[in-house]
Structure formats: C-alpha cells, structure tokens
Amino acid sequence: MWTLFQELASRIAACFRRRGLDSDFDRELESHLAMLEEDGIRRGMAPHQARRAARLTLGGAAQLREAHRTTRGLPFLDSLLQDVHYALRSLRKTPAFTAAAVLTLGIGIGANTAIFSTIDEALFRPLDFPRPEQLADVFAFNKASRTFLSSSYPDYEDLRARTTTFQRLSAFVRMPLSVAWGDRDERLPVEAVTGNFFSMLELPPVAGRAFRDDDDSIAGGRVAMVSEEIADAGSIGGKILVEDEPFTIIGIVPKRYHGTNLNWGQPPQVWIPLQATAIVHPRFRALDIFHQRAMQWLLVTGRLEPGVSVARAQAEIQTIAAGIAQSAPATNRDISEIVFSASRAKFWPAYRTSITRSLTVFAVAAGLVLLLTCANLSNLLLNRAVGRRREFAIRLSLGAGRGRLVRQLLTESLLLALPSCAAALAIAYGLGGILARFPNAWGLPLALDGSVENRVLCFCMALSVATTVLFGLAPALQTTRIAVLPALKESGNTVSGGGHDGLRNLLLVLQVAFSMILLVGGGLFGRSVMRGWSIDLGFRTEGLLTAGFSAPPPGSAAAERLRSAQRGLIERLGALPGVESATLASDPPQNQLHSRTQIQTIDAAITADRHSVGPGFFHTVGIGLLSGREFNARDDAAAPKVAIVNQTLAARLWPGANPLGRSIAVQKVAMQVVGVVRDSRYGSVWDEPRFDLYVADSQAGAPASYLIVRTRGNPAGLASTVAKEWNGHVPRSPLADFRTADELLSVALAPQRLAAAVFGAFGLMAIVLASVGIYSVMAYAVARRTREIGIRMAMGAKPAMVVRQILGRSMAVAGAGVAAGISISALLARFVAPQVKGISVYDGGTFASVAALVGTVAFLAAAIPARRAARIDPQAALRAE
C-alpha cells in the first residue's frame, strides 16, 4: 500500500519535471549506446557496424522515450498538463483577448452572483433556528380591504388556546423605547414577547435564563433579557430602566438572533415580557389593550407540531378565525388568518410582492447581462478559433485527433473560468455591498447584510465553469470540423468565412438586442428619477432641514415634560441666525408610511391620512394655505379641537361648499375645520393627491417626533447649531438623524435611482461590447476580403460602393437587433410598470432615443472598417499574395 502511494507520488511528480527527466533519460541512453559501441569495437566490429548494432540492441529511441514517459508518469495527467501549459501559453500570447474575456465574464457572473445573493438572503435563506421549517407566522387578513393586519391580543389568545397544529404559538411586538442602564441611556429597539417566545424559537440564552410563561404577567413582568451585543453574563441580576421603569436582567440573548422579521431595520437589543408593555406604556393600560379585539398590534409566530404542513395549519387556523368572526362580528367579521412559513415570511406579507418584483427586475437585468456576456464570449472564442484554423489544420495533419483539439480548446476556456470567477467574486462583493447599503434600495428598510456566503460561492463557480464550457464548446466543435487541405492552403487573408458568418451575425443581433433592452430599462428608470426631481411637490424642499427625536410613550409623565419644554424651544429655534422658522410634525417629508384615520361628517365617512403638526407647520414647510388659518399656540389640549384639511379632502366632504367651521368626527373626537391647504406630495413623491387631515400636535394623543426647520441657505450647515440648542433643553430626547428634504427626496427615489444606475451601467457595458463585436466582425471581414475588394476596385468599383456594402451589413445586423430589442422591451415593460413611476413604461421618447443611440454606436463601429475597405489600394492588395 505504502509502495503504491509512493509510486503514485513519484509519478505525479514526474509529470511536473517532464523536461528535466526527458533530457536526463536522453543522456542515459546516449551513454548506454556509447558503451555498446565500445564493446562492439572491442569485439572487432568496424565503427559504423558497431554503431548500427548498438542501435539495434537498444531499440528505437523515440518509442523508448515515449514508453519511459508512460512508465514513470501518469499519461492522463501528463497530457492534461500539456494542454494546460499550451493553453496558458496561447492565452499569454493574446493578452487583449484574455483580459476582455475575463472581464466580460467577471462582470456578467459577478452581477448575477450579487443579485442571486441578495435574493437568496431576502427570500430563501432559512432562519437561523433549529428546524426552521417548523416555524410559521400567522397574519390577520382583512378580506374586505384585502390587507394584512397585526393581531389583537384576544385573537392571539383564542388561536393559542384552540390550535392543535402548533406546538407553541407566540406573539410579540417591536417598539423603540428609551433604555437606561449603567451609564447608557439610549433609544433601543425593544421586543415585547410572550413567555413562550424563546422556547418556541428553541433559542437558548447564552447566559441566565429565558422568559417563562409566569414571567409574562403584570405581577411577574419586571424582568428583561438583553442582547449579547450590549451585555454579558456579568449583567445578569442587574437593573435596567425601560421608560424609567426598573426591570431585572435575567438572561442574555445570543447576538446571532436578528429577529424573525427583516423589514424593521435595526435588530432588537432588549426583550421584555409582553404584559410589561402595560408598565412602560401607560396608554396601553388606559386603552385596555389586552382585552380589545379592535386593537391590532401583535405579530404571531409559532412552531408547528412535527410533521404538520403549513397547509394543514392554515386550514385549522382559518376555521378558528371563522369561529372568532362568528362570536365577535363587530370587530372580526372580515378578519381571517393566513399562515406563512416563517422562512418565507421574513417581512410583512404585503411587502413580499413588491420586494419579489423589484428583485425579479434586477434578476432579469443580471440574466440579460449574463446572456450578453455569453454571446460576447462565444464571439471572442469564435474569432480566436477562426484565426487559428491553420494551426489546427497543421496539428490535425500531424495526427492529432479532433477530440484532442476540442479538449485543448476546452482547457483554454476552463482556464478562463478561474480568473473570471475571482473577478466575478470581487465584483459581486462590491455590488452586493452597494445593494445592501443603498438606502431604501427596495423601497423598504430591509435589514440585509449583503454577505457573500458559501452557497453563493458555489453558485458563482458553477456559473463560471458552465458558461465557459458551454460557450467554449460551440466554437471548439465548429472550428475543428475543418477540411485539412483547404485550410492548410489558406494564406492569412483569403479565408472563406463559411458557416461562421450566420452564427456571428446571430450573436451580434442578440448583443444589440440585449443592450437595447437594458438601455431602455435604464432610460425608463432614469426618466422616472428626473420626473421625481422636477415634479411639483406642493411644498418647498430647498432649505428644509429635518431631524427626529424620540418621543416618550403618550400619556407618560416624560411625554408631558417634553411637551412643556418644547413650547418655548420651538420659538427660540426659529430665532436662531440662518433659521426662518421651526415646527414639529408626526412625520418627515417622504416618510411613505401613512397613518390612516376615520373621518365622519353628518353625511359621509372616509379614511384619510392623518398628520399631527405643530404651529406654523404649513408656513415652514411651504404648503400653501388656501383659506382659514394655521394652527397656533392657542390650540392646546384645553382648547376646542381643531383640524385642517387639504383641498382634495375638502372637495370630497363638502363639494362646492365652504369647509371652514364645519364639524368632523375623527375617531369619535369632534373637531372643527379651521383651514384648507393645497394638495401636496409631502408624504410620497409618487402619490396622486390623497385625503390629508392635519390635527394640532398639542391636541393629538401621540406627540410629534420630528423637528422641521426652514433655513436660509445651506440647511445641513445649521444642524449642529440646532442640535446644540435643542439638546440643551431636552437632553432625554436628543435630536438625531438630521436630513435635508432633498436628501429625503433622493432616498424616496432610491429604488428608481438604483435601477437606473444598474440598468444604465449594464446597458452601457452591453453597448460597448456589442460595438466591439460589430467592429471586430467587420474588421475581420474586410481583412479577409482585402484581395476580393482589391480586384473589384481594380475592375472599377467605387470606394463608396464598397463602403455601402460593409455598412449595409452592419446596419442590417444593428437594425435587426434594435427591432428585436424594441419588441422584447415592449413585452417586458409591463413587468417594470409598478416600479417605473411618473411616466409610462411605453414612453416613446425613451424607446426612440435609445434606438437612435444604439444605431449611431453600431454605425460608428462599422464605419472604421468600412473606411479601411474604401482605402484599399487595388495594386497593393493584389501584389500582397
């Protein structure tokens, strides 16, 4: 056994020292022959006789050398190494080709890898818990409005009590709360969870213990768990203040837990029992939130019994929901429940479609780039192989098998795969990082880390190898199928193209078409972004600065303290140098989340977007006041409740009549309309005018949590001055996240900007590749037919005619590509329609300008070889043979 191993090792080693061993053996044979000869002469032979006899005795040197190689090495490895060696040499001889091939492949595969990685992370990667397939989320679903909802506590209790398909069913809610402990005092994402939450996830704490059912009660509720990221075992038993209420730390949650839901941005850091929300949120107690079916605030997640499918759980949960709907029709008449596998429902179900759709669009773009890369690679390899026809013919005539030549060409392709894969990974890493960090890339705050993990690595390598082999094979098969004699007779430039032309033209048409599709995509998204920037928003973004602060839970003493501190503070901020005015609002511009509310008048009931705003809001933001007045300092909690409506809401509620002084009921609270303002796209740049209801911040239940400042000049420069003034007066609610309105607008436009950038970049790359393709094919055609063109010109053909012929072929190819591109784009357009905002996806201007661009580029690419053809000197061309 050991001997066998040693022999194998020696044989493998021999393959790598081929040249040295060959010459060593030659010397050995030489000395053997010399000794034989000497012996012969000693025995009386004539020198020439002796030499002949010596050669006969030893045997044929060439065969011997070959046999020696086979015996000492591994014939298979030997020829493979020979192929690799030869391939490396020939790739090194053509650095331009090699670089082009590696780069195109790298970009094509890298783009796909990045997109695949993001899709994988967002949609497919299982959650990091034991047996993740058993975890399922239960969402309430309003059948009438077809929207997903959170669940109420009584609904959760009923589901939990009646289900038999779930082993454990938990509920939780995420909210930012102020957490103070040791010398830390900050706003952290806190999850309030039922007592069985961690045992349901089967997520043991790294230290201490997890919540139990008896922790989850008002009496036993003052315990908390903290993430490993901010605490360690030493913190157990310590006190932590959540909204100024003391809790005891009992366990440390491993930091790999990022929550089960991706669309909340930051992962949670502190956990409290669900019932403890009543301790930290006085309003929850006042609302009696644990007994109200109308209050939908919980997410429900559970672990299925082993072997139970999601479908079976769905059937059971639906029956339970129907039962609840029957016993509590007032609140639950339209409510059903839908069960999702938790690994699939990593974000709010309503978002899934939009995320899937935008990821699909990117996947299609990346797929196109890959196809284009393949077409380009195929063309490059074909060009290269055609250029080497003579070499192949010589090798074939010297006895090389066709299989061996194909193997040689495939080795070359495979050698390209390796550096391409490395380039692809680098590109994927960069692009993945950009995708993950691009704010609001998917129109939602998704918490993705954009890491490239093993599965993605395998995907990338498989893709590289498959692409190079597949697209290396066609040219390899085609070029080795040559008749030896004609090819040998060929001298450089009289080769007849044969069957390659058709394949090449097809590849060019495809390349042009793909670039066309990508550029149309880039154009549509680009115009969408431009539209977003130029649209009349109904308020003035320039000079507007916003910052958020954490508002304590409404009704708490801290909330009252903040409110009284703010009164004078806003005026002082407005008087700062460079500041025109300041105000408060419940949401910043382009927040895109709408807080909806019910409005009732004597004869109508509608749902509108509700904004609570401070005095001077409309003046500060620049929304025009059409009639009536703004809120002012006198509209406080004690004063009669007042409201302001936008013109669309006014027209809907009181068509043709004066809205001022009218009464409305907002969630059963009577208010008087004191003003009408212009419609605006304050909430979202793409929104058509909506029903907007503004209530006075000081009269609203929930206090505002955004400061909005109108500045003269550069708003970002004032951030520190404003922060200093504010933080000096309300240190417990420091200002954070300063943004100008223009920044917020650009974040709101991020999905379109990203898509425009990706499609635009891919499209430009595609058109460059396509034009290089056109150029090289035409240049090759001209070079090949120099003699023919020379003869024709000698016979009286005009240069213009020659030019026309060359350009004609290129423009036919480009035209076919553009036509194909336009039709495919038109077919695909409706799939991007939801993302392309503000313009039609069949925007004629975009299609026409892209077609013109592609046509021009193709024309220019063909013009250079055409000019060269026109300049052919007939005499020189004929003499060159």
Next chain:
Amino acid sequence: MAERRSEILQGTLDLMVLKTLDAMGPLHGYGIAKRIEQVGREALRVNQGTIYLCLVRLVNRRWISAAWGTSENNRKAKFYSITHAGRKQLIAEAANWERVSGVIGRLLRLESGL
C-alpha cells in the same frame, strides 16, 4: 516462437534487476543488461531498452536509487543501487518465486507423467 520466449514477465525482470544489483553492487543500465544477458546465456534475449522501463518503475517504488557517476571507462553514466526497501522486496519476492516455481515444476512433472 523465439519472440514469445524472450517476452519475459514484468515481475521476473524486476526480480532479476533487484537480484543483480544486490549481488553486484551499484551498476549502470548497460551493466545490468549485460549481466542479465550473460546469466541468461542467450536463452533470455532482452531488448536492452526495456531495462530502463523496469529501472524507472523500481526507482518510483523506492526499491532502487539512482545517481550519476563515472564508469570504469571514465564515461558519465547513471548508477543504480538497491535500497533497504528493495532488499526486503527482493527477499519476499525470491521466496515467492521459489514457491511458485516449485508448484509449477511439480505441476509440469505431473502432467508429463500422465
């Protein structure tokens, strides 16, 4: 038939080379070939080149080692010598050969006896 006779088994040649090196000490390829021819006395005609295939095989198995040196006629030649592992192999193979040739001999005698 003459060609058939000279077609010696690979293993047999290995054994002969090992034995030769064991008995004679370091030798070059030509010396080994000559020695085997002498002992075989025309009954065993080896194509001298094949000896090198056998030598490289034995070197790969670490049973013999090779080094360049100078021959008795002051000529550069590669000298082979048996290694410790080669001796062990020789002893094992020789015993094996004795056994097998004994069996074959008996078998042949038995057949001719019928």
